[in-house]
Amino acid sequence: MFIINCPFCGERDQSEFSAGGEAHIVRPKQPTELSDDEWADFLFMRKNIKGIQFERWNHAHGCRKWFNVIRDTSNDKIHAVYKMGEKPPSI
Amino acid sequence: MKNNYSIISLIKNSFTYHENWQQAWRDPEPKKEYEAVIVGGGGHGLATAFYLAKKHNMKNIAVVEKGWIGGGNTGRNTTIIRSNYLWDASAGLYDHALKLWENLSQEINYNVMFSQRGVMNLAHNLQDVRDLKRRTHANRLNGIDAVWLSTEEVKKFCPIINTSPDIRYPVLGGTLQRRAGTARHDAVAWGYARGADAMGVDIIQNCEVKGIKRNGDTVEGIETTKGFIKTKKIGVVAAGHSSVIANMAGIRLPLESKPLQALVSEPVKPIIDTVVMSNAVHAYVSQSDKGELVIGAGTDAYVSYTQRGSHDIVEGTLKAILELYPIFSRMKMLRQWGGIVDICPDASPIISKTNIKGLYFNCGWGTGGFKATPGSGDLFAHTIANNEPHKLNAAFNLNRFVSGDLVDEHGAAAVAH
């Protein structure tokens, strides 16, 4: 059980959060102009990184805000959190 | 051929205090070049090598494994084998595997202790009933031996289940596949390894892949911690680490690698002689030949390569176990562990060519790869040898994520496999 530092509420137990997968996959503004391949890329293809991953979490049982987390998936250590729309901090 | 395993050979060897047994497999250094290299020495990878050598006469091949063979999900799963899948494509794939399981000990002369003790899936709400009946009908028409059981029949088949109508989610019935069951997981890897090795396959342990060398759209070989190995065909069967290898080849896969946990109790005398799975309350249990209750928990929702998961998952699973089997309350958890499972968006695997020539992937088995081991190896071997999928794995191509022709087995797979 991680401790996640919600950028709004502070440190809370992982059970208050839900994971939202890889971050910074921006929904295409003009999906109709994408090829099937490009659309499949958006829909399904993931980096699935072993190491430093940028990902989304939602403080589902707290303030209900989505935010970004930088976590090392090889040891689950969280290096930083930052709000939606913010630039990732350097770690 | 190595010495044959049998009761005769055991007795014979007992006179020499078992000091003359040969190695089950060699420990070779990699050659400079192979016809094909399989990346990943789990059950699927070793089976692939075995069938490449046996059925496709490709004997100058190697299996490279970064740790020890069978050390990944092969040795971490709850060993359930069944083929009662919904869609034709899946039913074809898993039943092909089940048929191979039925003769596997004899085929590889290694007792994998395949035990057809039956697998029962329980329904706990009306939609469960519809879904499981749908699956049972489909199975029957596909020649798979699944039958629907009423609540009373469930109780009769496994008397220790709490089928009281007063529990939170009462058992409303279930399906039973009698040919299904369990096997000894480690033995599968060891048996295939021994069989493949006997045909000349080099099994190279402690050999981690560091890169995939490409010439344009064609593979040329792999960089490993034991040096460069030249090859024209690379079959990747790296389970949770598939994306890591894909990344080396410069491609992305529709996978997420997540922790899946399991646990065993202390060993007790036989108390449950079948496998019972419940998707709705997230619990499945069987009893091993040692007497341990083998209990599968669910996956966490986040990517992790740590082979650890959240305690909440274990707690959630055990509370479901106690809901269905209140008599297990005083049993004790002996050991818990985690594996890294690679999950596809449609809960079905990928056994496919890629758009890089000579690079093949067998991945995305999620929480249920063990049961498919022989079939997966056989079909992947076919795909690698012929550079074309077998008709049984044609549906499990990578292109389905582009076309949308998914094989959605969430219903059959859910958490519990």
Add this chain to the structure above:
Amino acid sequence: MLNINYPKIEKKEFPNLELNLVEPIKKLNLRGKNRDFFTKAGRILSIMLPIEPNTSATIKNISALWLSPDEWMIYGKDIDKNLKISLDSEISKLNLGSVTDISDQWLLINMKGKNVFEVLSKGSPFDINKFKNTKNVVVQTLLNHVDVILHHTDTNNVDLFVRKSFSEHLWLWINDSSSFL
């Protein structure tokens, strides 16, 4: 006449713990983020909406609980129809934010006594120590898997909000837990 019915939650006492249903009581959900919103809300409620996370502001019989940077719960005995109407007309209607009546979305259970935190810590992963000694703290967390809002109003006195359809279940759990302290 329409009768009022609540789930079976009656006053209950345990050693150093007293549980009470505090209903009916008005509750409003306020959403907004611009300056006008804050000004208007502050003026109408006579409370500055707290902007510090996990805090609350109380004046007379109205409390404003911070729920997120753009969300507050307002509750109290003094919230009447007129107050709701002014908020509606000065905030919702002017599109400065949103005002929603959620009086019956949440049920308010008051817990008081020395053992309040003992019971809460059994079901919540939140570090209750963080709020034991601080009044006016607000925490949204889980209590035995149920979403709750906890408002520490006074020493050993907590207002607990639970969604109504979950309330009977949580009430049973609180009672059960209180009997095994």
Add this chain to the structure above:
Amino acid sequence: MSENFRSIETKFLDKTNRISFKYNGKKYYGYKGDTLASALLSNGVHLIGRSFKYHRPRGIMTCGSEEPNAIVQIGGNGSFTEPNVRATEQEIYEGLEASSQNCWPSVEFDIGGINNLISPVIPAGFYYKTFMWPKKLWYSLYEPAIRLSAGLGKSPTQPDPELYDHNHLHCDVLIVGGGISGIIAASISADNGNNTVLIDDKNSLGGSTIYQNDENFKINDEISSTWLDKKIKELKKKQNLTIKHRTSVAAFHGYNYLLARESLADHKSLDERLNKLRQRLWKIRAKKVILATGAIERPLIFNNNDRPGVMLANSVKKYIDFFGVKCGNKNIIFTNNDSAYETAISLNKKGIEVVVIDIRKNSSSTLVQTTKDAGIKIYWNHAIVNTSGYRRIKSIQIMEMSEDGTNVVGKKTSLLCDSLSISGGWTPMVHLFTQSGGKLKFRDADQVFLPNTVISDQISIGSCNGDFELDDVIKNTISECKNFLSASVIDYDLLKVSCPKQKESKNIWLLPNNKPLGKTKPFLDFQNDSTAKDIKLAMREGFKSIEHVKRYTTTGMGTDQGKLANMHALGIISETAGVKMGSLGTTTFRPPYTPLTFGTIVGRNVGTFFDITRKTPMHDWHKDHKAQFENVGQWKRAWYYPKDGENMYQAVQRESKAARESAGILDASTLGKIDIKGTDASEFLNRVYTNAWSKLGISKCRYGLMLNEDGMVYDDGVTTRLGENHYLMTTTTGGAANVLSKLEDYLQTEWPELDVWLTSVTDHFATASICGPNSKNILKKLFPNLDFNDENFPHMSFKNAEMDGINCRIMRISFTGEHSYEINIESKYGKSLWEKCMDAGKEFNITPYGTETMHLLRAEKGFIIVGQDTDGTMTPIDLQMDWIVSKKKYDFIGKRSLYRSDTMREDRKQLVGLLTDNPKEILEEGAQIVKNEKKQPIEMLGHVTSSYFSPNLNKSIALAVVKNGKKLKGQKLLVPMKDKTINVTVSDFIFFDSKNERLNA
């Protein structure tokens, strides 16, 4: 067995409190504070159980959680029964019943002992090599036989009579282990203002120092135990410090999250325990963790080292010095180090006969000197080569060791004994450390793995960190804690410690023997019967990795999880392979540290608390009116209301008819309700639903379909426009939470520019849905001031109204096809509203109906239920709902996916109606549909999703999804069942009132 082996006085037991217990049916006595093991030993009982594989007699070996042999079934045969309990940890209570396991008919005479005789043929992994021929026999003979031999104790067969609980604990510093280092650490931590918790698994603190009476060990000129006793008394008075006894840390996860099991009742007699708390699981978050988990003694590996009476030397010492029990009258100590001499001295002081066998050539330790001074005989440079005694050790044979220690030479000497204490050095307990993600290093000098690098905020102190001598333990504990806690207040700076130092050391993992290895039985894993030759066999067969060897030989896989066996397995592997031990790594230490009861892990989340139960405001009314309930997600929904002995079918037929003939009422409170406000609310709906919303008039309602980005139907519901910038969305019951979170996700991450606010009001409103030709009449009675004229209040529109001064939102919407209204009211009035509806509807025979009738009525109209008629693979086009997919809108969630090659196929599975040729025959939901039954492999075209007998049409109807279904209307298909085939015809999926005339009836 009348001899009393408790001949020594001890202050640790309450001698005034004599306790009787039963072991294998015979009554014995012990004292309060005894473990079952110490009590049995005090009665001279050593033989406890039979080993797993060979059924060899085994006795008590240790005094703690590492015990591999002395595990018993306790609690009798009833509901309190518990298998595999370590006698070395279980405290005795009045009336305790214990019995031996894995033996039949008794532990003295066990038929399974035959396995010991055939042991030459069944080495490690034998079962992989045989039982394959003939194949038939695998199923009929081999497998059943293997399974019969499974297990040790017996599973309970009755529900648990005791309860379990959970609690969370947050602290600054958690100290695990209440030995001397843990006690010093706790004291430093608390003195420096940290909120400190000290956890110990025993019923009193002090570890092994608390019974250390040897005068060689002194702190500030006091005997170490005396000093520690005072410190413990001081500790108990400290502020900021919580001490938890009988509490064992089971797991140390990342982020300093630990799980600890506190035993509240295991030491109490059963009559005090019924329906009370037995154990509590503490979920601990500590800012800092200090591990002081100690070390356990290693056995020595030699031929027949497993007989009852063979025990670890330090355990023998504890039984004498702590429990006042001697383990035998004629003791032999076999050691490779100095620490075992403490046991010799202790025994000697109590006048018990003892000799020592040491594999070393000598030692200059003070302990050895004291031993010599006491006149104890020491055989230097000797090793045991065999033992005898079946149910209790009787004698040993020793031989001198060769110069290099690899062999034994000379003549065998036999020595009689009834107790053999062995000591092979010490193993730090690094289990919790590695569980937390810590990495180990290897110390060659004494061949131990020690904590090295960590990722969380923690340290290890004392012997679990490799300090085995009192002065090192104390000195390093103080300095490490000072550092780790940035402590300024230290009471202990000036401690004067004196103790003997370990001198010459020698370690041989597998002791030499005069016989070939194959003829000997040197056990490593006593429970699973794996021997050194099994390890060597595995290696010979190519199993090189430690994990391979462990799995092949089952070493370390017993209930002790290899606490005794693993180091020797590693040692023998490294010796055999000729590699350095440190380079092999260890096997993974997996949680829990000691087995953890399922009940403890689950806590109170059983029965009522297994899962949340959500109830609607009208729930009690339904219950009072005999409703049967259906679980829909966590909700309890009224399913049907049987009257006068009706079954479900009869009730549903009656309810369905009534709803269409006059009036029906449904509790629709469970539907998700989301209040949507903001200037971009319409645009937002345009993006999340497939259809267009901008032009929806105020006070009008519209049905919407929501897709996933993959184009598949996700949720549906009616949304009402309450104002220019204000909507109320309804979702399915099961989808409510997910829809809200998905919508928030899009708002917060993809479309932050939209001015939209979402608020869940699901629980705020209670919803009564009244349908049927008389619904308007009933509404008129309820709201006499409201104009229900169809022009003023048409289908798909909304009005506010008041009932007794309480505002109601009334939507004229219909899921049944009937003229229908939904009344929403603040939920506290829900039950009362319902009752008023029933009153007002009485004259119209208003009939409450449940979800089953609702499903039937909507099926007559061909309305889908997401999740029943869809399964995540259906697009709106597949559902023949093209009309709801806006062609004009530039984008909406899932739109792009509808234009992929597969989703555009025209022969996808599509929603159709099915009519059985025999109108009385009702199809089974889930049944498969085919065109040709004979063709193999049979091609399944689709399946039945919904099926009912329609009382209003007096025939059976079904919805189905069928391949290319749109084009198959009128065609005959087959539904093959197990015992028959049903003929069906594809039809339109709207069976009833296809012109929607009843909406305005």
